[in-house]
Every structure is written in structure tokens, then in C-alpha cells.
Amino acid sequence: MNEKARWLTAANVVSFVRLLLTVPIVYALLQEGSLWRWAGLILLLAAAASDGLDGYLARSRGEISPLGQLLDPIADKVLSIALLAVLLHQALLPPWMFWALFVKEALLLLGGAVLLRRGLRVPSARTLGKVATVVLFIGFLMVIAGLSLGLWVCGTGVILSLAAGLDYAREARHLWSTAA
Secondary structure, eight states, X not given: OOHHHHHOOHHHHHHHHHHHHHHHHHHXXXXXXXXXXXXXXXXXXXXXXXXXXXXXXXXXXXOOOHHHHHHHHHHHHHHHHHHHHHHHHTTSSOHHHHHHHHHHHHHHXXXXXXXXXXXXXXXXXXXXXXXXXHHHHHHHHHHHTTOTHHHHHHHHHHHHHHHHHHHHHHHHHHHHHHHO
16 A cells, blocks of 8 residues: 555545634634524534544544544544634633633643654543543534533533543553553
8 A cells, every 4th residue: 555545544534624624613603693603503513423434434444544543633622622712702601611621632732742752652532532522512512503501511521521631641651651
């Protein structure tokens, strides 16, 4: 298999499209009018659905790749932080949600960089992290749709995401200590 074929997989394309969708989603949500809000909501729904699709494609087609293992969570993180920032700007979510997730993601990126620099692997996606992402996306959709319960769902997603961050940190510490 040539070098291009190793990274150019259907799953990686789906993850990359999800990452690119962040821009039109944010743009639509920052515009005035319900038509724009619905456009942002529909684009977010497509992005959220693609989160499960890329993993399914990678596993079912045997195309799990190191690029995909990095691109998928990066797309999720960029989209989540961008949505939290927009919803915070619009006073639809409290600042603690944005800052808690922002700091957690920054620490995970830093920790991942340290592991990679040491020649270790970055912990792969774990169940709690996947659940947190699903809950967050559902919460975002609910907030954007104007459902008051969305605030609580987003809060639950942030708390689950923080717990997942602790789980990743524990796994990274284990990888570090076994490599020493």
C-alpha cells in the first residue's frame, strides 16, 4: 500500500470533514435569525453523527490508522471548545463549562505531546470519553434548539469529560511508569 493510501481512508476523511464543519457551524450560530440557528443545528447534527461513523468505518474496513486515532479526538475537541465558546458568548452556557473543558483539553494535549516526545503511545479513546462526547453533543443540540434541559445535559457532559480526563491521565501515568 502506498503512503497516500495509508492515511487517505474513508474514516480519516469523515473525521477531517467533521473538523472542517466547525467553521460553518460557528459561523451559522453567530449570525442573527432562526434560519441561521437551524442551519447551525443541522450542520452540528451531521458533525455529531459523523463522530460514530468514522470509528465504524475504520473498524469495519480494517483502516485504523495512527492519523485517525489522533484526528478523530482532535476534531471532537476543536468542535466542542468552539461550540462552548459560541454558546458562552451568547450567554447560553456559564463560563465554568468553557474553562473547565478548555483547561482539561489543554492539559491532555500537553500530556500527549510529552508522551509522543518520549516515544510512547497516546492512550486511545476510552468508553467514558466517548460517552462524554455524545452527552456534550446532545446538550449542545438541545441548547441550540432552545431546550432548557440542554444546560443540564451540557453540564453533565462537561463533568463526564473531566472524569474521562482523569481516566486518560491515569492511563498516561501507567504508560509513563511502565516505560521507565
